Amino acid sequence: MNVRRSKELFEEAKKYIPGGVNSPVRAFKSVGDTPRFIAKAKGSHIWDVDGNEYIDYVCSWGPMILGHAHPSVVEGIKEQAEKGTSYGAPTELEVKLAKMIVEMVPSVEKVRMVNSGTEATMSAIRLARGYTGRNKVIKFEGGYHGHVDALLVKAGSGLTTFGVPTSPGIPEDFAKHTITVPFNDIDALKKVIDEVGNDVAAVIMEPVMANAGLIIPEEGYLEKVRELTAEKGIVLIFDEVITGFRLSPGGAQQYFNITPDLSCFGKIIGGGLPVGAFGGKKEIMDYLAPEGPVYQAGTLSGNPLAMIAGIKTLEELQKPGVYESLREKTNKLSEGLKEAAKKAGIYDKLCFKQIESISIVYFTNKDVKNYQDALTSNTEAYAVFFRKMLEQGVYLAPSQFEVAFMSTAHTEEDIEKTIKAAEVAFKEAANL
Numbered sequence: 206m207n208v209r210r211s212k213e214l215f216e217e218a219k220k221y222i223p224g225g226v227n228s229p230v231r232a233f234k235s236v237g238d239t240p241r242f243i244a245k246a247k248g249s250h251i252w253d254v255d256g257n258e259y260i261d262y263v264c265s266w267g268p269m270i271l272g273h274a275h276p277s278v279v280e281g282i283k284e285q286a287e288k289g290t291s292y293g294a295p296t297e298l299e300v301k302l303a304k305m306i307v308e309m310v311p312s313v314e315k316v317r318m319v320n321s322g323t324e325a326t327m328s329a330i331r332l333a334r335g336y337t338g339r340n341k342v343i344k345f346e347g348g349y350h351g352h353v354d355a356l357l358v359k360a361g362s363g364l365t366t367f368g369v370p371t372s373p374g375i376p377e378d379f380a381k382h383t384i385t386v387p388f389n390d391i392d393a394l395k396k397v398i399d400e401v402g403n404d405v406a407a408v409i410m411e412p413v414m415a416n417a418g419l420i421i422p423e424e425g426y427l428e429k430v431r432e433l434t435a436e437k438g439i440v441l442i443f444d445e446v447i448t449g450f451r452l453s454p455g456g457a458q459q460y461f462n463i464t465p466d467l468s469c470f471g472k473i474i475g476g477g478l479p480v481g482a483f484g485g486k487k488e489i490m491d492y493l494a495p496e497g498p499v500y501q502a503g504t505l506s507g508n509p510l511a512m513i514a515g516i517k518t519l520e521e522l523q524k525p526g527v528y529e530s531l532r533e534k535t536n537k538l539s540e541g542l543k544e545a546a547k548k549a550g551i552y553d554k555l556c557f558k559q560i561e562s563i564s565i566v567y568f569t570n571k572d573v574k575n576y577q578d579a580l581t582s583n584t585e586a587y588a589v590f591f592r593k594m595l596e597q598g599v600y601l602a603p604s605q606f607e608v609a610f611m612s613t614a615h616t617e618e619d620i621e622k623t624i625k626a627a628e629v630a631f632k633e634a635a636n637l
């Protein structure tokens with residue numbers, strides 16, 4: 206496969222952009238390959254600057270649930286661009302998108318638009334702290350909520366000891382307010398809440414963890430998290446940046462029938478433009494400025510181009526049969542990959558996970574239920590698998606700990622081609 210132009214651009218990019226990329230995982234570091242510079246995309250396919258074509262399962266890390274350049278989204282953006290791209294004043298579009306979110310997501314009564322998932326979680330945490338007058342936050346091992354200071358934190362040595370920063374540049378004084386517990390372990394959470402629950406402003410969680418591979422909550426786990434937080438007046442924040450409008454029209458909370466106090470969104474609600482949002486109970490949301498005392502703002506928040514892209518995307522998702530079809534295609538892909546792994550003689554070394562249109566193959570024989578299980582994966586074997594898939598025109602996430610997304614644009618032919626390619630790639634990775 207010729208990647209000459211991508212290589213040249215990467216070298217040039219490194220002169221002007223740290224690491225040559227604007228978000229670290231794009232650099233393909235952990236898979237040892239050249240990042241493909243993308244020239245265009247349509248439906249389920251992307252093309253790089255050397256003219257190579259790929260079936261895309263990254264889908265811009267989740268937003269492109271309708272596939273790339275969906276006609277109705279593109280049309281909406283074009284029409285709006287003619288009318289201006291930002292006013293810094295209220296528009297009818299933001300009211301419309303807010304209303305759609307409130308109608309689709311069961312727990313959300315009011316919603317505030319921001320520009321990224323990171324901004325959404327950062328603002329939700331501040332709001333929870335302002336509302337409760339408490340400082341501590343509980344998060345889960347392996348959970349990712351963007352690059353917010355308070356959330357780039359891992360567990361210290363004991364369960365309820367101070368958290369420690371996972372990046373230089375975060376004062377220990379910030380990190381110490383964050384407590385990290387393992388996912389799918391209700392006793393660990395209970396212990397912390399019993400000890401310091403009255404000082405805890407929020408528990409923030411991805412209801413299905415999708416940044417440590419794919420970790421699905423065990424039966425009854427989320428219900429218990431809801432109970433424990435409610436008992437102590439702790440704000441339960443569901444980070445639905447990935448699961449929102451993905452697991453079901455109302456996200457993970459509708460899928461599992463749990464009512465969080467606040468929810469964070471991003472990705473899909475922007476239809477591929479930079480958007481985030483956080484919302485929830487009126488009583489809490491009204492604590493935000495200008496109604497309430499907690500400050501939060503944004504020059505480009507509710508940007509009309511982003512709003513129209515979000516509206517058009519959600520309109521498509523409201524059509525009948527969309528989620529069923531996404532699920533069926535993903536089932537087909539998962540089943541096909543399992544068969545391919547069996548043929549390649551590697552099945553026993555793998556762990557397959559899927560929920561609705563999100564899926565993953567971990568290169569471990571452990572049944573992955575938490576972050577520590579995920580870390581047992583053979584990342585070298587994944588890298589070999591990844592490179593062989595890419596070479597055959599299948600673009601997977603360049604990391605073992607990221608998932609594959611199905612879009613409405615993926616075809617039966619795409620899936621069959623992916624399965625065939627996987628058989629070859631699994632064989633290559635089988636001996637590692």
Ligand code: PMP
Pocket residue numbers: 266321322323324326349350351352411415416444445446447471472481
């Ligand atoms: N929360 C979750 C669950 C995410 O997956 C991400 C991004 N992958 C974020 C928050 C941060 O979103 P953004 O990259 O838009 O800041």
